[in-house]
Amino acid sequence: xxxxxxxxxxxxxxxxxxxxxxxxxxxxxxxxxxxxxxxxxxxxxxxxxxxxxxxxxxxxxxxxxxxxxxxxxxxxxxxxxxxxxxxxxxxxxxxxxxxxxxxxxxxxxxxxxxxxxxxxxxxxxxxxxxxxxxxxxxxxxxxxxxxxxxxxxxxxxxxxxxxxxxxxxxxxxxxxxxxxxxxxxxxxxxxxxxxxxxxxxxxxxxxxxxxxxxxxxxxxxxxxxxxxxxxxxxxxxxxxxxxxxxxxxxxxxxxxxxxxxxxxxxxxxxxxxxxxxxxxxxxxxxxxxxxxxxxxxxxxxxxxxxxxxxxxxxxxxxxxxxxxxxxxxxxxxxxxxxxxxxxxxxxxxxxxxxxxxxxxxxxxxxx
Amino acid sequence: xxxxxxxxxxxxxxxxxxxxxxxxxxxxxxxxxxxxxxxxxxxxxxxxxxxxxxxxxxxxxxxxxxxxxxxxxxxxxxxxxxxxxxxxxxxxxxxxxxxxxxxxxxxxxxxxxxxxxxxxxxxxxxxxxxxxxxxxxxxxxxxxxxxxxxxxxxxxxxxxxxxxxxxxxxxxxxxxxxxxxxxxxxxxxxxxxxxxxxxx
Numbered sequence: 001x002x003x004x005x006x007x008x009x010x011x012x013x014x015x016x017x018x019x020x021x022x023x024x025x026x027x028x029x030x031x032x033x034x035x036x037x038x039x040x041x042x043x044x045x046x047x048x049x050x051x052x053x054x055x056x057x058x059x060x061x062x063x064x065x066x067x068x069x070x071x072x073x074x075x076x077x078x079x080x081x082x083x084x085x086x087x088x089x090x091x092x093x094x095x096x097x098x099x100x101x102x103x104x105x106x107x108x109x110x111x112x113x114x115x116x117x118x119x120x121x122x123x124x125x126x127x128x129x130x131x132x133x134x135x136x137x138x139x140x141x142x143x144x145x146x147x148x149x150x151x152x153x154x155x156x157x158x159x160x161x162x163x164x165x166x167x168x169x170x171x172x173x174x175x176x177x178x179x180x181x182x183x184x185x186x187x188x189x190x191x192x193x194x195x196x197x198x199x200x201x202x203x204x205x206x207x208x209x210x211x212x213x214x215x216x217x218x219x220x221x222x223x224x225x226x227x228x229x230x231x232x233x234x235x236x237x238x239x240x241x242x243x244x245x246x247x248x249x250x251x252x253x254x255x256x257x258x259x260x261x262x263x264x265x266x267x268x269x270x271x272x273x274x275x276x277x278x279x280x281x282x283x284x285x286x287x288x289x290x291x292x293x294x295x296x297x298x299x300x301x302x303x304x305x306x307x308x309x310x311x312x313x314x315x316x317x318x319x320x321x322x323x324x325x326x327x328x329x330x331x332x333x334x335x336x337x338x339x340x341x342x343x344x345x346x347x348x349x350x351x352x353x354x355x356x357x358x359x360x361x362x363x364x365x366x367x
Numbered sequence: 368x369x370x371x372x373x374x375x376x377x378x379x380x381x382x383x384x385x386x387x388x389x390x391x392x393x394x395x396x397x398x399x400x401x402x403x404x405x406x407x408x409x410x411x412x413x414x415x416x417x418x419x420x421x422x423x424x425x426x427x428x429x430x431x432x433x434x435x436x437x438x439x440x441x442x443x444x445x446x447x448x449x450x451x452x453x454x455x456x457x458x459x460x461x462x463x464x465x466x467x468x469x470x471x472x473x474x475x476x477x478x479x480x481x482x483x484x485x486x487x488x489x490x491x492x493x494x495x496x497x498x499x500x501x502x503x504x505x506x507x508x509x510x511x512x513x514x515x516x517x518x519x520x521x522x523x524x525x526x527x528x529x530x531x532x533x534x535x536x537x538x539x540x541x542x543x544x545x546x547x548x549x550x551x552x553x554x555x556x557x558x559x560x561x562x563x564x565x566x567x
Binding site for chain 1: 432436437440441442446448449452455456459460463464466467471472474
């Protein structure tokens with residue numbers, strides 16, 4: 001009886017092990033496509049061992065292609081153009097590609113297997129995305145639930161970005177989270193300063209990354225982030241600007257204002273900044289300084305409801321109400337909005353009512 | 368049995384496996400992919416081809432393992448596990464080889480191959496081959512015939528479903544409901560073959 005069991009277990013395991021060995025050996029043998037060269041945008045070229053999917057190869061070369069599902073082919077974000085060597089379109093890619101995309105050779109990087117020399121085209125912005133190792137050098141309280149963090153870049157040492165773009169900060173595994181997560185935050189620093197960045201972060205109750213930033217991150221700690229991403233940016237026109245922001249929506253607008261000061265931009269600009277209470281207004285002094293340095297700039301803080309003991313003689317009510325009350329020349333303006341989805345939707349409504357066409361409203365929704 | 372009589376027996380088994388004892392329409396094995404992938408002929412064709420190939424190859428492979436390893440050791444009761452492991456490994460291997468040497472074929476079969484691992488008609492063919500005590504040569508006929516039978520059934524179903532696409536079907540019966548009813552009618556029609564051949 002015992003013998004039968006032993007033989008049975010032995011036979012099944014050895015056949016199983018034998019088959020597994022055959023598979024491993026043949027995987028090694030069949031999956032060896034030799035070295036393949038990949039040319040990106042006709043400028044960067046590198047050689048990799050074939051057999052892996054294009055997405056992992058690109059990430060291995062520190063070219064960050066956006067992807068939310070991690071290469072399982074379910075998010076459809078890792079689109080890029082493969083001009084040569086990708087083979088025919090796979091059924092797994094079809095659902096994610098529009099007709100014009102198929103015609104222009106757009107593919108899902110995670111589904112394309114590198115088996116030949118490839119010619120790849122990715123948007124220029126993606127080429128500039130890097131992973132940065134940084135050191136936290138300063139944490140400043142702005143309000144009771146907003147902090148300003150400064151990071152000094154260690155490797156690589158400098159960053160180029162367009163004001164309005166964001167980075168993804170990596171929150172490591174810590175007591176309240178068992179996995180690494182990336183969260184997006186807009187850059188708020190002066191773009192002239194290339195060796196560091198500054199973020200304005202508002203505490204999200206229960207949020208994995210913000211809780212880590214507020215309770216665990218200390219000055220001197222090393223963090224990882226990657227970027228820059230996003231196409232929220234100032235246009236090159238001379239149209240008067242309306243900035244509308246609330247809470248940590250301050251960040252990209254502050255960055256844009258630094259840029260305007262650095263380039264002595266003479267565009268007329270008004271900045272409506274909304275807060276619930278007077279004590280939730282932040283960086284007012286810096287904004288006043290911008291007002292004195294930028295001829296056409298005006299900062300309009302708005303407080304939704306004043307506590308009895310607070311002194312406030314500025315605008316009161318909702319940001320959208322203040323915009324509606326004070327904006328006269330809306331038709332010629334361009335609007336730049338940043339904040340919570342609720343605020344942005346309401347502001348877009350009001351702006352449209354005042355005559356700002358949709359193609360002149362730009363926004364960055366924090367979702 | 369002599370070689371010639373083995374061959375003619377294999378031929379009979381081959382034809383009966385296609386028509387009178389169709390593994391799908393008389394045993395209702397492999398229904399899940401049959402319903403899932405029969406919406407259009409192109410996909411059904413790819414899956415059907417893959418089934419023919421895998422079914423023939425795995426039933427032969429399993430015949431060897433059963434008669435060379437399991438039977439002498441008295442481990443016949445292990446055949447379920449063994450067969451499934453072998454089918455899974457074989458499908459993996461075939462996928463790799465096709466991917467390497469024939470990208471166009473891989474393109475055609477690619478997504479269906481892994482699906483086949485869990486197609487119960489494949490396991491069913493191997494188990495019937497044991498129960499009915501087929502010899503190696505007869506198993507060739509049986510595996511190939513069952514595969515072709517399954518292929519025929521899914522192609523026929525896909526053809527019918529393509530025509531049905533524009534018909535007005537009561538909403539409660541749309542999709543799998545009407546497909547099962549059609550499968551039942553097809554099975555009835557296939558009973559008509561029963562008088563043609565006295566299958567084994």
